[in-house]
Amino acid sequence: MSVKKEIVERVCDILAKREWGQETVQALSDLDLNLSPFQINEVLKQQKDTERALSFFNWAKDQRGYKHDAHTYTTMLGILGRARNFEALDCLFNEMLREGCKPSIVTYNRLIHSYGRANYLEASRNIFNHMHTVGCKPDRVTYGTLIDLHTKAGCHDTAVGFYDMMQQAGYCPDTFTYSLMIHCFGKAGKLTAAYRLFCEMVDQGYPPSLVTYNTMIDHFAKAGKFDMAMKLYNDMKEAGYRPDQVTYSIMMEVLGHSGHVEEAELVLFEMEQAGWTADAPIYGLMVDLWGKSGNAEKAVEWFNKMIHSGVKANVPACNSLLSAYLRLNSYNAAREVLQSMSKWGLDPSLQTYTLLLSCCKGTEQQQQIDLMLSLKGRIEHPAHTFLCSFLTSEPSDTRSLIRHFFDCMQFEEQETKRGFADSLIDFLHDSGLKSAAGHVWDIVVEKSLYPRAVTDKTPHHWSVNLHVMSIGTALVALLRTLVLFKERMVTSGVAPERVYIITGWGRRSRVAGASLVKHAVESLLNSLGSPFHIDGANLGCFVSKGKPLFQWLTEPQVEQVLVF
């Protein structure tokens, strides 16, 4: 081992031994070394604990003749970003500038990533714009990071915008960026565009990576195009890739969701034969698949298999098991899952609470309601505190309460927050608390949790997309959006040519052709005598023209329904 490497290891050992303190400082100075920024950086990279990393970083700063460089600052900024300590991160970045250390492209890329992963997307875009003003030219990684962040937030159009910008800036897409965009189009439901890019990358001489194959296979499979998924799976093997855990997970999920959970089990065994070991997420997937198929015995069997194989249960796996029991109204078993979680030191997540909330619906037996409430009350999650204060608050306080709660949930994934919001709105709507449900909808729109729900295809075509929502959320969203459309028409004085209400026709529901959302929307529209109708081949889409729509919206009995 080189002397340089040995020094780095000795420093790491000292740091790992104890909490940062006087003893650490003494031990470091006993080494009597003049560490270079390179070595400091190597040490920093190995630090898992943010506080310790920062103490070491500050200690280094005080060493005689030492000065941090762009690499060490960047690494430290990355560590703070990962810990979501933005106060310290801003402070350190300012210090970097003050010290005359010029941020590099990597520094900016890390900042963009740090803010974006914490859902501060606007801050990410501001940094991107700031780069231009200081003459730092964004590179492929910058664009790739922004594409990924916006894809994850569901802002697919913005992601495409960054892809176009990247090409205008003179960068051709590479394997990495192609994979990102294929994922983006797939997530946006544009399978054809995704596959077109896949073919384009091959034509351009960029070989698809294992990740590209996995992504494309997943999107084909989720869209029900199993022949294409299978073809790519074979192509992938022909290209010399061996399926990895992700490939196997994708296959298992597809099989499970199309009613072939036993085949999914076989894939897991095949995966083990191929030398991979099942981890908590893979076991969790089996628990989930059996649970969703209504077989709680098999779900718990796999859960126990996980424990016995020495894999520690994680929160998602527990949620899957909990969900399996709740689905069958087995509240005592559900309670035991919650107790086990607490015993294992696993904190219930927002999803745990969402599951319990979704179960509070459609129950008329007082005994079941009581059981549910006792389960929910057991959970120490901010969501429970929020819901309790929300249900008892003065109407004038509700909006600020909701806003504050979602502010506290800043770091949760969009999808998770959307799931909670959906259950909450559905629950409130179902309980007859329409006005409260409307407030929640307004705030989640304000927080961009449904970036694709209300869109304008062109200035003359407006649409609202309800097809992934629960019934209650879809109805609340529809009424609120109609109010919005009406206000737009009033202020602009212009009526759009077409207005679309997209409900889906049930492709995603268990029984094809039976969309509960569509039926609920249809009855509401019919009961109010609306001008919306099914037009053309899309059975899940209601259409109307702007002018008759405006007239209808101003009818007194309609206005009455819209005010809540």
Next chain:
DNA sequence: GGATACAGTC
């Protein structure tokens, strides 16, 4: 020497 992607709770 420092930075980016795929599956898995709903």
